[in-house]
Amino acid sequence: MKIIRLFINKEFRQFLRDPKMFVIVLIAPIVQLVFLGYAANRDLNYVNTAVYDMDKSGKSRELLRDMEGSGFFKFNDFTANYDDLEKALDDGRVLCGIVIPDDFEKNIMNRRTADIQIIFDGSDGNKASIASGYILNILNNFSSEITAEIQERSGLKRSLAGMIIPETRVWYNPNLTTRNFMLPSIVGLILIIITINMTSLAIVKEREVGTLEQLIVTPIRPYQMIVGKLVPFTILGFVSIILVLSVMRFWFGIEVKGSVTFLFVCSFVFMLSTLGLGLFVSTISRTQQQAMITSAFLVIMPMIFLSGFAFPIDSMPEAIQYLTYLIPLKYFITIIRGIVLKGLGFSELWKDLLTLFLMGAAILTVSSLRFRKKLE
Amino acid sequence: MDTAVSVKNIMKKFGEVTALNDISFNIKKNKIFGLVGPDGAGKTTLIRIMCGLLKADSGEVDFSGIESAGSKGKIKNEIGYLSQKFSLYTDLTVDENIEFIADIHGVKNYQTRRDELLQFTRLKDFRHFQAGKLSGGMKQKLALACTLIYRPKIIFLDEPTTGVDPVSRREFWIILSGLLKENITILISTPYMDEAERFNYIVMMNNGKLISEGTPAEIKAALNMTVMEIVCIPVRDAYKILKKNVRSDVQMFGDRLNLIF
Numbered sequence: 001m002k003i004i005r006l007f008i009n010k011e012f013r014q015f016l017r018d019p020k021m022f023v024i025v026l027i028a029p030i031v032q033l034v035f036l037g038y039a040a041n042r043d044l045n046y047v048n049t050a051v052y053d054m055d056k057s058g059k060s061r062e063l064l065r066d067m068e069g070s071g072f073f074k075f076n077d078f079t080a081n082y083d084d085l086e087k088a089l090d091d092g093r094v095l096c097g098i099v100i101p102d103d104f105e106k107n108i109m110n111r112r113t114a115d116i117q118i119i120f121d122g123s124d125g126n127k128a129s130i131a132s133g134y135i136l137n138i139l140n141n142f143s144s145e146i147t148a149e150i151q152e153r154s155g156l157k158r159s160l161a162g163m164i165i166p167e168t169r170v171w172y173n174p175n176l177t178t179r180n181f182m183l184p185s186i187v188g189l190i191l192i193i194i195t196i197n198m199t200s201l202a203i204v205k206e207r208e209v210g211t212l213e214q215l216i217v218t219p220i221r222p223y224q225m226i227v228g229k230l231v232p233f234t235i236l237g238f239v240s241i242i243l244v245l246s247v248m249r250f251w252f253g254i255e256v257k258g259s260v261t262f263l264f265v266c267s268f269v270f271m272l273s274t275l276g277l278g279l280f281v282s283t284i285s286r287t288q289q290q291a292m293i294t295s296a297f298l299v300i301m302p303m304i305f306l307s308g309f310a311f312p313i314d315s316m317p318e319a320i321q322y323l324t325y326l327i328p329l330k331y332f333i334t335i336i337r338g339i340v341l342k343g344l345g346f347s348e349l350w351k352d353l354l355t356l357f358l359m360g361a362a363i364l365t366v367s368s369l370r371f372r373k374k375l376e
Numbered sequence: 377m378d379t380a381v382s383v384k385n386i387m388k389k390f391g392e393v394t395a396l397n398d399i400s401f402n403i404k405k406n407k408i409f410g411l412v413g414p415d416g417a418g419k420t421t422l423i424r425i426m427c428g429l430l431k432a433d434s435g436e437v438d439f440s441g442i443e444s445a446g447s448k449g450k451i452k453n454e455i456g457y458l459s460q461k462f463s464l465y466t467d468l469t470v471d472e473n474i475e476f477i478a479d480i481h482g483v484k485n486y487q488t489r490r491d492e493l494l495q496f497t498r499l500k501d502f503r504h505f506q507a508g509k510l511s512g513g514m515k516q517k518l519a520l521a522c523t524l525i526y527r528p529k530i531i532f533l534d535e536p537t538t539g540v541d542p543v544s545r546r547e548f549w550i551i552l553s554g555l556l557k558e559n560i561t562i563l564i565s566t567p568y569m570d571e572a573e574r575f576n577y578i579v580m581m582n583n584g585k586l587i588s589e590g591t592p593a594e595i596k597a598a599l600n601m602t603v604m605e606i607v608c609i610p611v612r613d614a615y616k617i618l619k620k621n622v623r624s625d626v627q628m629f630g631d632r633l634n635l636i637f
Contacts, residue, residue, distance in 0.1 A: 006479045010468070017467045017506070210463030217427050217457040219450060220480050 003220055007228025011202075015232065024198065029190045029240045033183065033247050040182040047131045049096045050077035050088040057105035063116075064098075066142055072134045085119075095121050096131055108146060172341045183248055184340040185309045185333045187267065190240050192303060192329065195271050197295045199233045199278030204291040207282075212375075222372040230275045237271055238264065248340075257343030266335045266353055272360025273328040279367035283374050303329045328363075331356045379441045380405045380530055380561040381426070386435035388421055388584075395421045396432070397584045403530070403563060403577075405441065406556055410575030411565040414627050418584040419565040420460065423534050426563075427457045442529040442561070453481055456523035456531035460538065462515045466508030470499055470518055473507055474525050481526035493521040497551060513544025520551065530561040537566060538630060549574060567629040569605060582627075604635040 015021050049067075053060050067073045076094060079085045085097045099117040107114035118135060120128040173180045206212040215225060241264070248254045256263060277299055285291035304310065306320070307329035313321055324330050331352040338344035346353070381403045388396040396418045403409045411419050424430040426437050439451050464473050474493070478486035494500040497517040502510060507518060516536055523531055537545045549571075552562060564575070572578055572592055579589045588595055608614045615633055618626045624637035 003480055006476065010465070010472075010476050013472065014465065014467045209466065210459055210461045211465055213429060213459060214457070214463040215480075216429055217452060217455060218477070218480050219452045219482070 003224050004228050004231070007220070007224065008231050011228065011232040015236075021198075025194060025236050025240055026243065028193075029186070029244050030247055032190065033186050033244055034251065036186060037179055037183055037252050040178060044072075044127050044130045046072055046074045047096050047127075047134070048076050048094040049073045049098060050079055050085050050094040051075055052079045052082060052085045052097070052099045054102040055100050055104040059105040059108055060100045063100070063139075063142055067098075067135070067138055070134065070138055072131075089119060089121055092121065095127060096135070111150065179252065180254055180341060181337070182309075183252060183254055184336045185307075186248075187241055187244050187336055188270070188307070188329050188332045189304065189309070190244055191237050191267060191271060191332075192274055192300055194237050194240060195233050195274040196278040196281065196299055197292070198236075199230065199275055200281035200285065200291040200295050201288055202233070203229055203279065203282035204285050204288050208287060216375055222375050223368070226279065226368055226371060230279070233275065233278070234268070234271055237267070241267055254340065256340050258339035258345055262345055263336065263339045266332070266339070266349070266356070269353060269357050269360060270328060270332040270335075273356065273363045276360060276363030276365075276367045279371055280363070283367065283370045303327055306330065307333055309333055328356055328359050331359075378405050379403065380439075381441060382438045383422075383426065384436050384438060386422065386425060386437070387433045388418075388425065388430070389433055395584050396425070399435070399581075399584075399586050401579050401586065401589055403561060405561050406559055407561060407576040408552065408556065408574065409561070409563045410572055410578040411563060411581065412567070412569070412572050412575075412578055413565075413581035414567055414629055416583075417581040419581060420534055422581075423457075423532050423563070423565060427455060427532055428452075429457075453526060454529040456526075456528035458516075458519050458523055458531065458533045458536055460534045462512075462519040464507040464515060464519055464522070467506055469506055470494070470503045470510070473518060474522050477522040478525045483526045486525055489525055489527075490521075493524055496554065497521050498547075511544075513540050513548070516540055516544070516548065517551070520548075524555070524560075527558075528560070530563065531555075533562065533564045535565050535567065537568070537571065568632070569603065569629060569634060599636075601636050604637070606633040606635060607631065608633065 051064060053064065064075070068075060073096070077085075077088050079088065082099065085099065088094045089097050097117075097119040099119070101115060101117075104114050104116065118132070120132060122128045203212075206215070245256060245260070245263075249256070278295070281291055281295045281299060285294050306313075306324045306327045308324065309329065313324050313330070316324070335349050335352050335356070338349050379402045382401070383403075384400050386396050386399040388394075399418075399422060411422065413419055421430065425432045439454070442454050443451060465476070468476065471490070474490050475486070478490070483489075491500075494503055497520065499514060499517055499521065502514065507515060510518060520531075520533075520536075537548060540548065552564075553574075555562060564571075566572070572595075575592060577589070577591055578595055580587045580595065588598060590598065606614070609631075611628060611631055611633060615626060615628045618633065618635065622635065624635060627634045627636070
């Protein structure tokens, strides 16, 4: 125990003398968080729209007024012909183009179906589908108003009975901001970088300099070496979690709804697997460059892509969905989103936590055995 | 009784290459033991096996000569090892490096000993320097001080004088001879024949084989040949030219050539 404490002391002393490490542990998480907080914004606040109104009638203006009144559509361009509308879409100035044919009002008045054309720039599928949802909603209202108006004029009183009117409520993230959804996961990403990347680098550095060999000649045991190397990074991990949570709270106003203590416990369990992976990377790399590349490309990138951090797992092909079960970060992101956004606790999250724990224990055991074997 | 360590029939292969071929010898207590041979003779491999950093394919290293009654299984506290690279924590100071090594060997009250060693190695004025900022010769002395802080019974020095300037080299030898007073057995490997004179006992190695052993005088007598040492630049080119044009044996030792005839 004493030897482990000495080792940890030594690690911290070295850490304090390395300004690079300071930047990585203390500055990088905050910078990442702030950038991501602003950049990871998939919200669609308004849709730039071009309009080619051939009808220029009362009804067509009424429709356009309804759309503009919704606040979602911003008419930047009233074009005089179809080509200009096409060009506006081509140039990316607008996301949506609306063409109202010249018989629009006439058809409505004659109780015929009136067509309008709506063109979306589908290169960002997500935005286009959100925008089309908005439009359909407005058009629905518009046509039911017309129906009501016509029925009224023809003297048929329409009864409102039997209609379904949804009262929608969004829970956990009422404004549907992507930021709230993305930022808690940053805790996971930061932990990955500190515990996988930096741990493996620190161990490989000792091997490169030759101090690891020197340590083998001393009475220090491999397990003491492992614990002595891993504990400092666990502590650094916690420091950066606290930093990230504070910035989230005081900069972006995202509060942790659940228990912070429980969040720390879960983070620790998650770190078992990432520290294990860091240790593993150190056993297969001879130089710090190798460790860097191995941890970045072979471990961290697949982890991020398959964790559901960036892309929803539900929309991945089935085979790849099975693969995501092997990614510890996937469980941690579920847990942390649950705690931060929904205020969930152990009773809801125990399955993910248990999986994470079993994975961590397995990875750490395998890596430690490998590390020990490498020393001998 | 005066044997500190005995090496028995050590064999080691790296793939097809036989690095050590049936090496056996005894190291006497409180003597400076020299392992002399050209680059690639197998000196480092042998030292690494003796320190337990590498496993031999067969044979054994017997430490019973220095194992005290209570120290069984704790042989690592009795061994010091100085690798060729003087592996220190470059971002820790001189004092902290020594302190760390003392601590993990469980040495209490190392302060007096540390002052003594710093005095001895003339590093006292540099004790608050980070090890990375020291010169090559100073790093080497610091590595030695780190090793000596826990009073090992035997120290293994792997080419401690290679790549160190002549002044530091001479100083280092003075320090080493001073150590014998403290009942420490020293094993040193070197490619330099001139240093061999300073050893009490020598084992000569070449191509993984032990070629001769004895005191420096004995070895000289047994050789019955003249060894001419040529210091020149560039060594490699001179070596190639001599090898082509001279019939006698030419060997390259670091920065110099030995011509045996």
